[in-house]
Amino acid sequence: MALGRAYSVALTGIDGQIVEVEADIGQGLPGVHLVGLPDTALQESRDRVRAAVANSGQSWPSAKVVLALSPATLPKVGSVYDLALAAAVLNGHGKVPADRLRSSVLLGELALDGRVRGIRGVLPAVMAARASGWPTAVVPQANLGEAGLVEGIEVLGVADLRELLGWLRGEVPLRAAEPAPAAAAGAAPNLSEVVGQPAARWAVEVAAAGAHHLMLTGPPGVGKTMLAQRLPGLLPALEERAALEVTAIHSLAGALPPGQPLITLPPFIAPHHTSSVSALVGGGSGMARPGAVSKAHRGVLFLDECAELGTKVLEALRTPLEDGEVRLARRDGVARYPARFQLVLAANPCPCAPARDVDCICPPTVRRRYLGKLSGPLLDRVDLRVRMLAMRAGVLNAEVSEDTGAVRARVAVARAAATERWREFGWQTNAEVPGPALRQRFRPSRAVLTPLEEALRAGDLTARGADRTLRVAWTVADLAGHTVPTRTDVKAALGFRDRVVA
Known part of the structure; x- marks a missing residue:
């Protein structure tokens, strides 16, 4: 033997x-x-x-x-x-x-x-x-x-x-093995190509600076998809540890680009609106495979026409949005995949989606049901909500807007300020800071928090929504060069949640 x-x-x-x-x-x-x-x-x-x-x-x-x-x-x-x-x-x-x-x-x-x-x-x-x-x-x-x-x-x-x-x-x-060649940066879509929409552009900048989730609603053709596609270009390149995490996930999924062993740029994942729960969060028989939320780790997950997704698919996002990882139990064991991504939702206000609201032919019940798939708990996790309006005149003759490089420079300064502030706690962006830390150790003054207290008293905010508003307020302050949020910063952050979505 x-x-x-x-x-x-x-x-x-x-x-x-x-x-x-x-x-x-x-x-x-x-x-x-x-x-x-x-x-x-x-x-x-x-x-x-x-x-x-x-x-x-x-x-x-x-x-x-x-x-x-x-x-x-x-x-x-x-x-x-x-x-x-x-x-x-x-x-x-x-x-x-x-x-x-x-x-x-x-x-x-x-x-x-x-x-x-x-x-x-x-x-x-x-x-x-x-x-x-x-x-x-x-x-x-x-x-x-x-x-x-x-x-x-x-x-x-x-x-x-x-x-x-x-x-x-x-x-x-x-x-x-030889040292991997540096990945050549492709030509990313430029923010200057988006005409108008100053409020939505500002929301995208805030989202990039603080790693916040974003929702854009509006009629077709106003630039929702264009703005979402330009968000990754505003984000900094991945650090070594994050790059290895992202590359490991894409290696398991068999999605590594040819000739590029290391992914150094934030991924942009945009699944189709007919995707299933397994395609979105991961699944399959035997040992579960990573889904779109894990492929978007340290990057952007863009759900276009999100109101067309199934309710179960949308609700499956709640746990990874909160925990930053997915745990999938299957026959062959429990697979754990990181899923810390920025969520960008885009939707029309109703199924017919006319350029003007007065031209809508949808009954009120259909309009309510259309965006009603986005439940309160899911929307509560979205920090920034913007209603985009159709452009009327001056589109062809409009001046060229700021390009990606100028906005990226401001985002980099804001992110550097946040990283330095949270360094000793192990957090890198404002979106990662736990609510108790914002409400206790880093609590702004009572006068600054007055708008937030009024919104809570009126029932317009949940406790989780208040924490997320505080995170956005810190990001607005970083972009403005403030060391702590001001009352104006809190009002601006609160305005992103007060905007009408439907």
């Missing part, structure tokens, strides 16, 4: 765990038996691995082969274990030594001819290996740039099984 070992990584959401792959070659009828809660793709790896070994010039044991993946209670999903399974069998068969296998994790899918195919989720898998103290990770050549983003661990790329076996025997070196 012979026993071989190799190691790989199992992913549950963006969290990884080391998996020990054992191959027992013993007496019995020739065959391959796989244990350790494998899914269908992993069950099929028995045939893939055997064919790849044979087509790489190696002999497969003419005996009973038992392959065990531990921990046995952890569900194993996907084809990421192929490389480790082949190495464990050949180690137990005496074809390769165990020296390098003891200190390396192997990730990759095998083709029948022995080629190593790229896989999803390489970045979080390598990050998990580094966190567990492993010195070396071997990944498919196609994923080498992505895996090389992780520092503190040696990352090597392999093109086929022959190359891996030569490296395990000490005969050939593997390609080491």
Whole structure:
């Protein structure tokens, strides 16, 4: 009887765990038996691995082969274990030594001819290996740039099984990861292309400066989508830690742009209004996949025609908006994905959406029902609400508005002030500050809070709405260069919530 070992990584959401792959070659009828809660793709790896070994010039044991993946209670999903399974069998068969296998994790899918195919989720898998103290990770050549983003661990790329076996025997070196090239910034849409709409432009600037959620309503053609598309251009580039988080999520979703292993700019995700709950927050059978809210992590989630979305879909946003993450329980376990994004909603005032309200042909009940899908608890989480009006005259001859660069400079100054103020508490933007901190340690004077108290007394605000209004007031103050919010800043923040939406 012979026993071989190799190691790989199992992913549950963006969290990884080391998996020990054992191959027992013993007496019995020739065959391959796989244990350790494998899914269908992993069950099929028995045939893939055997064919790849044979087509790489190696002999497969003419005996009973038992392959065990531990921990046995952890569900194993996907084809990421192929490389480790082949190495464990050949180690137990005496074809390769165990020296390098003891200190390396192997990730990759095998083709029948022995080629190593790229896989999803390489970045979080390598990050998990580094966190567990492993010195070396071997990944498919196609994923080498992505895996090389992780520092503190040696990352090597392999093109086929022959190359891996030569490296395990000490005969050939593997390609080491090289520093990832800087992503070239594409031509972002410019804010100067939006004509008029000063109130909505100001709301977008405030949203960018404080990472606040925004809702735009108005008839078709007034610039709601144009403004939303220009919001990411006002946001600062992602810091290293945030860039790795975003890249890890897109790696799991198989959505990394070709030739760009690291995402450094805030993502802009705009799902169609017919999207399901699973498409929005994540889901699927087995282990849940990330949805649009997680792909928009550290960026913007734009829901155009939000009133056309199903009520269940919209209500599914409430938890990620509050918690900044999604926890999805499925058959194979609970997957956790970060989802701290800026939500931008856009909607027409009614189904017929005329340019002038007097031309509306919708009955009052239809108008109420249309935007009534946006429940009070959901709207309470939206800090800025703006009603955009149709442009009448002067559109063609209007002066060019401020461009993205000028507005981005003001946003950067405001964000720097907020970051410096909240640095010792670990917060970066005003939208992240908890309500108790705003009401206690950083509470403005009584005279400044008078408009807020009056709105609460009149029932126009909830306690959560008051906290969110205070956050917006701090952002308005940062843009104005004030060290603390003034009464005018609080009134301006309150005005964003008082605006008529429907």
